[in-house]
Structures are given as C-alpha cells and as structure tokens.
Amino acid sequence: MSAPYIGQSIPRANAKRLLQGRGAYTDDLRVARLAHVVFFRSPHAHARIVKLDLANARAMPGVIAAIDGATLEQYCKPWVAVLGHLKGIKSATQHAMAIDCACWQGEAVAAIVAQTRAQAEDALEAVEAEWKPLPAVTDMEASLAGAPIIHPEFSDNICFTREFATENVDEAFAKADLVVEETYDFGRHTGVTLEGRAILADYNAAEHTLTVHQSTQAPHMMQDIFSRHLDIPEGNVRVIAKDVGGSFGIKVHVYADEMATAALAVMLKRPVKFMADRMESFLSDIHAREHKIKLRLACTKAGEILAFDLDDLTGIGPYSVYPRTSGIEGNQVVNLTGGPYKHQQYRAKLNVVFTNKNVTCQYRAVGHPIAVAITEAIIDLAANKLGMDPAEFRRRNLVPDDAYPHTSASGMKMEKLSHHQCLDKLLKLMNYDALRAEQSELRKRGVYRGIGLAAMIEVTNPSPAFYGVGGARISSQDGATLRLEPTGMVTCLVSVTEQGQGTEAIFAQIAADAVGVSVDRVRVITGDTGITPYGGGTWASRGAGIGGEAVLQSGKVLRSNILDVAGAILQSSREMLDLRDNNVIDVRTGDVKMSLTELGRVAYFRPDTLPMDFQSELMVTRHYTPRGYGFAFTNGIQASLVEVDIDTGFVKLLKHWCVEDCGTVINPQLVDEQIRGGIVQGIGGAMTEHCLYSDDGQLLNGTMADYLVPMAGEMPDMIVAHVVTPTKTSELGAKGAGEAGTAGAPGAVMNAINDALLPFNARVTAQPFTPERVLRALGKV
Amino acid sequence: METTHTIVETTLTINGESVTRRIPVRQNLVDFLREEMGLTGTHIGCEHGVCGACTVRVDGKIVRGCLMLAVQAEGRHVETIEGLSDSGELADLQDAFHKRNALQCGFCTPGMLLTVQDLATRNPHATREQIREHISGNYCRCTGYQAIVDAVETVLVARQNKS
8 A cells, every 4th residue: 555545445544443342432441439320311201390309219229429400500500502693593491400390201300320330220210209291292283383382481382493585486486387296204213323322521629620531523512511511611621532332413412411420520529420321312312303394396397497495394302402403404404405406496484393302403414314305306206297207307407517606596605516427427327227127127017116316415514604603612623733753653633533434544544645654654543632633523524524634734734844854954955855655755866865763763862963943843733624615515416226015015225326426535435435324324214213202202112122223134235436526625625425325315215115106106205114104105004 | 039139159251261250140241241351342232132232152152242141151151352353263354344344433343243253154155135134133323234244245255265
C-alpha cells in the first residue's frame, strides 16, 4: 500500500481490537468505588405522582441512595428544548427526573444507587408509588385538535408549526393536466444500537471536576451541557467517548436519565454508572419518524411536475428533545420534499404536536426517509396515471446536471449535483430494461415482482445554519491537531468521533497524504474533550467533509513546518526539499536526504545543533467550518427489486442498488459499507420496525423478540456505485455518505412493492409494510 | 433454603484456565465473565437471548451467555473471544472481517465470529444463503450483513482450498 492513500480501500486499523474483543465500550471500564444506578420509571403514559416512598428501597442490601426528582433538581438544572430559528417552537420544562407528573411510560421518576446493579434492581421492587392516571394523548390528530392538553402551562399541544409557500402554487394546480393526491403514514421506530446507552460519571469533590465516560457522538456538546446544568466550570468537565457500540443519531441527544447519573455522581461524590438495558432502551432511547402526510402533485400530460403541496403532521412525545429540538425532523421533511426535481412551485404545512409516548428526535437521515418516500411514491403514482415509465418520468423532471447552482422550490441552495449521471448509471447497473422484461414475463406466470426507484438529495456537512444560529451551543466547526513525534510518527487528534464508520481510518489516510508519511505511521485519537481540539463530533454526515478538511489543512502546515526543520538541518533551501514516504527528499532528483526519524531526533533532542534563531514547530492545529452553503447537498438514486407473495403478503427483497455522489471518496470500501448499512436500516423502518403503542400509551413491543430489526437471512445483496462531484467549498471535496442509504431505501422499497401490486390496482402507503398491510391493500383480509 | 441469593462455589475452565469462584446462583454466565473475570469482549445486547452479542462457547457448543447461569458452567469448558483470539483459532476469520470491513461499531463482532466459526466447523461448504441463515440469530445494526457474508464466504473457500 503506497501513497496517495486517499481513494484506497485501506482496512481500518482500529477494527483489530474490536475483532479480538479488546475494545473499550463504556460498560467495559473498571473504576474503583463505582456505584450503579437504575431508574424507577413511570408505568403510565400520563399520570400524577400521588405518593413516592423510597424508604424501603433505601433499606435494601447494598443501596447507597434512593433519590426522587425534587431532590435531584438541586443538583441539575432543568431545560427547555427550543431553537431560535424554528420560530414559535415551544416545549415544557424537563427535569433529570420527573417531579410531579410523568408524561410517558418509561419516564424516570426515582433513582436507586447501589453497590451492584443487581442490588439496585432488587431495591427497585421495594419502591412504593401511587399514581393518579391522567388522560393519555396518543393520537396525533387528537393532539392537534387540542384535547386534552398535556402541559397545563400551554393552551394547545402544538410544539412547532411551519407554513411555506411559493407565489403561484394555486395557479400551478389550476393549470395542471393531472393532480394526484395520497396520504402516507410512517410508524415510529428507533435506532436499536446494539450497545445500549451508557454513561459512567466520576466526580472528584476535591478538584470539583467531572469526568464522564459516555457512549456519545458529541463529547464537546455534552461537556457544555454538563457544565451548565451541573454548575461545574467547563474546563473542569471532561467527556470521553472511547468505543461506541452503534449510535445512528440515538446517542447525540441529552437524556434525562444520563443527566441524572451525572448529577448523582456529584451528589454522592463518587463514580456512578448507568447502563440502559434493552427494555429501557425501547422505552427511552429517542424514537423517530411518526408522521402522517397528505401530499398532492400537479403535473402536465407530458409528465412535467408543476408543484407539490404537503401537509405533514408529526407526534414527538411530551417534550422537544434537548438541545437539538424535535422540530428538526418535520422541518427537514418540508425542506427536502420534491428536492431532486426542477418544479418551482411548492406549498407545505407542518404541525409538530406533543403526545404521551416516548420522545422522538433526530435518527439517522432525519426527515430524509420520509421526504424521499413520499416524493418518490407520488411520482410513481403520477407516472402510472400518465402511463409513463417511472424512470422516464424522473428523467424529465430531475434538475439537469448543468443547471447549478440551483435553488429548490423549498429554497435549498445546491452547489452541484449529478442526478442524471446517477440515474443513467443506475439504470445500466441494474439492467433496468431487462428487469422490466423479466417482470412482465413473470407476471404471466403469477409471480409478482416490483421495481422501485427513489431519487434523493441529502443534507451533509451542515454549516452553523443548522443549530448554531438557533442558539444551540453545538459546534459546526471541527479541528485537527497533528504532531510529528520524535520517531517520525504522526499523532492526529480530531474532534470528530468514531462509532465504527471508519472516521479514524480516513483521517489517517488524509493525514498521511497531507504530511508525506506512510499511513501506518499515523495514529489517530478521537473522543476526548481533554485532549482533542473543540468540535461538533459525528452527526448529519459531517465527519469526513468537515473533520477531514481540518486534518488536510493541519497536515499541509505540518509538512511545511517539517520542511523548515529539514532546511535548517540540511542547510538547504526548503524549496528544494519535499516529504515523501517518511523521508525528506530532494525535489529535483527524488534522492532521500534524511529520514523523518532522523529529523525528529534532531528537532526534539539536539535542537542545539540548529541555528540560534530557529525554533521548530512540529505540532499544528487547524479548524474548518463549512460556509457558503447551508449544507453540502449530495444526491443519489436507489432501486429495489422485490417479489410479493400475494397469498401471504410477504415481501421478499431480491436485490438493492444505490448510485450515490458524495464527492471525493476517501476510502471506497468504507463508503460502500456505510451505504449498505444505511440501506438496511432504511429497509428495517420500511418493512418491520415499529414501536407499537396501545391507545393508552403503553409500548406493546419493547423487546428484541417483538420489535423486529433486519436479520441477515432476509436482507438482499446490495450493489453500490458512485458518481464523483467534489464540493468546491473545501480542498478535500468530500461530502457526507453515512445517511444516504437510510434516506433512500424506504422509498425505493415502497415503490417496488407498489409496482408489484400494480396489476391488482392495490397500493400500500403505511410503513412498515407488514404482510397484513399488503393483504389489506389486496383486499384479502 | 435456596433462594436467588444463594451462593455456590463453582469450578469451571475459562479459556483453558481453571477458575473457582463463589457465584450467586442467579448470575448469568455473561455477567460472571464480564464482572468477575474481566472478560469484557463478550457483550450484552438484549439480555433476553435474541441478539447474539453474548455468544460464547461451552464444551464446544455456542450458547447465549445471557440465557445460561454461571453456576451451570460447573465442570465445563467456557471459551470466549479473548481465548479464541489468543489461540489463533479465529485468526483467518478476523483477518477476513478486517479486510472486508465486516464490522463497524464492533459490538456484535465477538458473538458473530463465534457463530460463524460454528458454521464453518459444522458446514464448511455453506452457501451464501446458508451463511445468512446461520447468522440470523446474531444482530448487526451497522453493516447490513453483506460484508459479513462476503468475509465468511472467503474464509470457507480458503479453508477448503487449504484442506
């Protein structure tokens, strides 16, 4: 393996420890005097606490403390999750533990801290609680209608509303040859990180310092939160995220029980650990995607889309989630619906309402799976009505590749996308015409296959316009520090974190190329506010594009500084020198002048041999903030091939394709695997994953046996290909890829199923597409 | 009277090492391995026998560490990812997983490796479909499974060519 490393599929160095079971997930750490906390959670969706008696629990063996919400409030300030740029958004005050009233089944109301977790769980059973159940609002439409009100301080259940319209929407619909309308339902699902949420907070009373080991995507954001809510100076708070067992957006939010754990560590002056078990995860990890959407599309006979009209209702649970808010998902649906297409008329209405279910917030691809699915579903419906091939319909409407920069009807500014190149590549890759011919043949034999397409745009590399402008203390900037070690190795400290995407691997590749060392000489360290530069962490497909650019710029300066040292040692003009393969070389001849190991030795241990006025600087920090565009939009298109058993309603996923343009591809294999993993998560939401609630707000399927995540046996092989349009906003040119698979897969699968059902004039529009729903669409049950 | 708090002295072999400990009868094997033995490579994903993250090998058979009590391991040979890594038994699988990026967060990986090694032993000629079927009791939330199937297929072919 030799340079340049950018563009090569180099295996991740940090995967080796995980393969041997030698990782360091939060629950793997061993700490002296550790106490374990478990939570007593509300069994009701909405209930007043009449009595909460912890005396018996406190007397159980091994119990260190049993604490209620009012006591804990003295150690942890409550919060309200709103953002300034989501005009009018409101939410109720949320405490680390509920004080008078629980608003969803699973909300923590008391904490038991014991010497072992088993003892804490034993003591839970000794908690005596009396509840006065209150009416639970579980239906979004009932919530919107306003009765009953969940938070008495408000006059309605509305968290956030947004209306958007271009000038001539009604005219567009009036002059349309065809108007199609359909209503889509999306069931709640959740991330199901295989490692549950985990936090180990260690308070040192002598120093007034808090060290938090946490399974999180955003260590600096959490540092700020712990500092402000526990009243500890920011510099005294250190957040460390070593190995993280899956995140997908689940671990980028502030969870009340995790805040409670940190507050308990302060209160008890000792380390306290909380490890969510699987049942708790289903009840308290953020859910996502509960939407009901009415969508209309206006087009001409020739298949030209004129306008979209969207009405989205989403239920987010009783609180907007801190600090990113629960208004973003719906806002993204408004921003992204119709996004790949060139129509300029668009109207949207969004209502985000409170309910007495678990909270929802940003989960992988935030809003995209919904916006893509509804856009692509209604496009297929329109194409069917016009008797036009769905691929051809898209070709007529996708924004032309030479029409950039382009502003979408919703006002999104896009630098340069490649929809048509992607479409062409996809159709060739999947052999579209042959598949259509095969489909038609098989139909004659009673085999019902469907082909579904889903074009997409995707928000990546967000600028401060995403959160910062709204007042959230969330960094959209990231930094990289590169240091040449005396042996010629390069240590690279980056504020972006790693949860298995391969962030550290690609930073090593970029650093190696930027500095001029071999990739095995680079060691990357992330996930520790005590040692890395300040930055946002990992979310919104930002790691490679933002963190990668910071590494590149830092590496270029380090290379230059190394050459200054080389010039001083060799008494040569630095312009005559360069770095290649761990050596200083003569640029004219390519001859090796000295090794980096030798340079490091002199620079660190014999600087006395260098000129009096020369000081080497072999540690460099650079930051990068995306500017110019609100987001570095990417694009792509997916296709799904399915076979529907019309007698059982079972859908077999036969194959899946994705052509995606994330700009510069730093490590092709890692990008492809991000996309594949994302596709399967999207398929999970479309096919099986669903947090089912009873009318009174009880989660009905909160176990892994009942909540179905994709298994290997049901998943298809996935073909992934790329078009490469680097962003010109950075030197690296990388855009994000981590969410693309999840963004497009549900829409592609939905269209494939409906394509298979076409001969029966049946359609499914409610995700997940269970066998029952397919049979209902067919009129068989 | 015996209760869930009863403690029983238990002797078992873990990764070739004989261990005697006083174990509460209600403690799961995976909790014992992690908490008492510090063998944290075996992970806890669901604690109800579905996800496969806690897969270990007992007397040559793969079991869910969350569904077996530690005291049930009396007199048995328990093998974990740490032991099987050090012995080199999984080396070719680990190498193939590494090269093919058949893991992302790595949380499912130890359990997954034990499960595919079990398949490789029992059905060395397994097809892709059989591989998918065999690992369907081990959830992976990151990879979408294809890279895992690819890596296992590569190793099965290589082992056949070797033998």
